[in-house]
Amino acid sequence: MFSVHLSEIPRTISFRTALMSLALFGFSFLGLFGYIYWQTAGYLTAETDVALHRQIDNRSAQPADLRLQEIRKHTGQDIEGRLPHSLFDAQGKLIAGAIGQLPAFSGYDKGNEFVWDKGHGHHRPVRFMVHRLEDGQTLLAAQDIHDIREFDELLVNALISGGSLLLVVGLLGAVLLGYSARRRLDTLSRSIERIVKGELTERLPTRGNGDDIDRIATVVNQMLDELERLMSEVKGVCDDIAHDLRTPLTRLLAGLERAQRRNLREEQYAAAIDAAIEDARGLLSTFRALLRISEIEASARRSNFARIDLNRICEDAAEFFEPLAEEKAIRLQFLPSAAPCLLFGDAQLLFDATCNLLDNAIKFSPDGSLVSLQVISDLTRAGIRVSDNGPGIPEPERDAVFRRLYRSESSRHTAGNGLGLSMVWAVAKLHEMTVQVRDAQPGCQIELVGLSMEIELLKRA
Structure with missing residues (x-):
């Protein structure tokens, strides 16, 4: 088993590809969750404003005496202050209701929020709406949005925990992929090193799954098969040249040496020269054939x-x-x-x-x-x-x-x-x-x- 250093893993393509996939998936996750959060929070806020408008309309349609009586009755019934109503005079002083002071607001008949101090250290987030009545009084209708805030917090916590889990699992997966890829590359590298040292029978290992590395290894193995065949052929050619061309070269050399040593007649010299020329032509024919085969193999034609x-x-x-x-x-x-x-x-x-x-x-x-x-x-x-x-x-x-x-x-x-x-x-x-x-x-x-x-x-x- 090969040892892989952690410092080598970030340099692998698999690790970087996994990180890119993790980043892409993370951004997609954030975008999707952000859209869901925005739509959910907007929907809950809109529903709250619709309910407040409905309460304002109901209270505004009541006569002044009945309105005051109903607000006092509602305050007595709404002990927890889930839907507090209050009525203020033209100077902003409380006439009746659970909220004793008119909070700051941005405009009439618009949704606003503030933290309501109920006393005894109890603070609740409240969304409220203020309406000016015909007699100059100010009507305030509010709703406790503590549950909505908790739901928002739950969504944010789910985002954080899910994102953290995604990040941890993604990084762990990237490390494992990088580790596996590095081990595989080490195996290929060692095989290539053995081939470089002269072991032409060595082949790159494949897994048989047809992935990119397998395809490259298969092509390289085919190249090595062809290289081994060519090397074997070159060796065979050298052996065959030494074996087959030695005879005509020896005959040519022997004939020329005999002609040099002996006192031959003119026609004998001519015959020896003709035999030498014939042998030389045979050798040239052999080398021309070799060159033509090399030309064909080089795809020159x-x-x-x-x-x-x-x-x-x-x-x-x-x-x-x-x-x-x-x-x-x-x-x-x-x-x-x-x-x-x-x-x-x-x-x-x-x-x-x-x-x-x-x-x-x-x-x-x-x-x-x-x-x-x-x-x-x-x-x-x-x-x-x-x-x-x-x-x-x-x-x-x-x-x-x-x-x-x-x-x-x-x-x-x-x-x-x-x-x-x-x-x-x-x-x-x-x-x-x-x-x-x-x-x-x-x-x-x-x-x-x-x-x-x-x-x-x-x-x-």
Whole structure:
């Protein structure tokens, strides 16, 4: 288990994202609660004012004697002072009622508030309304709003406690998210460090939940798979170069040294020079093929992609190799598709790949056998299939044959440089096609298949 310092957690993206979410949710919570509080408090105040207006209207409509009598009676009944009424003369002196002094107010028939001292240390918040009567007296109707104040206080306390709980839970969640993210990043970092130190078989761990880090780790792992394959291929190429090119270079050097030591006639010198030139040309041909494969793998030819028909390319390739097949009494069979087989690609590269497949098929097939070139075309796929009656490729070697300069022991003494199928693999990769090697029973069957033009257009759209 990795140790994560608390000072490292605030630097994680998960922690900062959680804090941003907490802040956004907190502001939303405050806004919603503030709106509810404002609406509730406004509603209760409005209802209180409506009740006070109703009481003022009822008292104002009563005759003066009855009004005075009713106010005295109401004062006697309202012992707790929940709805106090008072009547003052024109000079503001109390005539009758529970509130003995007219409080300061902002205007007649408007809601006002003050703290009413009932005596004996009892103070109650009161909302009141003052009305000027026709005879010059002043009528005051009030209502105890202690319950409303308590309700307001309850709402505010709920806001504070809920906000505090939200803040604590949110911060705790942010810390846990940051801690988890930091641990996961530490795991990824250690895996990357091992890869940097040379352990190319190491892969970034994934959880399989498809989150952002998993997606990045999956892409990086695919890159590492390709890098490992390329490194293995480079190592194999170096080994194959040391193994396969050593013989022609040794032969070239030995021939030149013999020609230097011996007293040869002019025609013998010419023959030695011709042999050296032939060996040098073979080496140059090998390196040109290597450079071309590198060019293809670097996608330098992708700018030449266009809409092409595999039927025409394969027909040209079959016609080109027909004389070579006739020399070995091999029947070269061309099977086009019923409809045009269209895809996006480089016509010259696909022609070269088809020629390489046909060249191998004819080279390794016995005299008098059959070589078949078939165009594959359906709703989703487009490609070619080459079949022969040769010795085939053993299953353990079906991946290795696409490695540069690789040659099996059975084909090591056959003419060639071991780059034909490597070039086919490079062309297939450039065109996002797959290469599959199967047993033709007898012989070998190789398929080069990609997406049809219709599927490619949908994919690009």
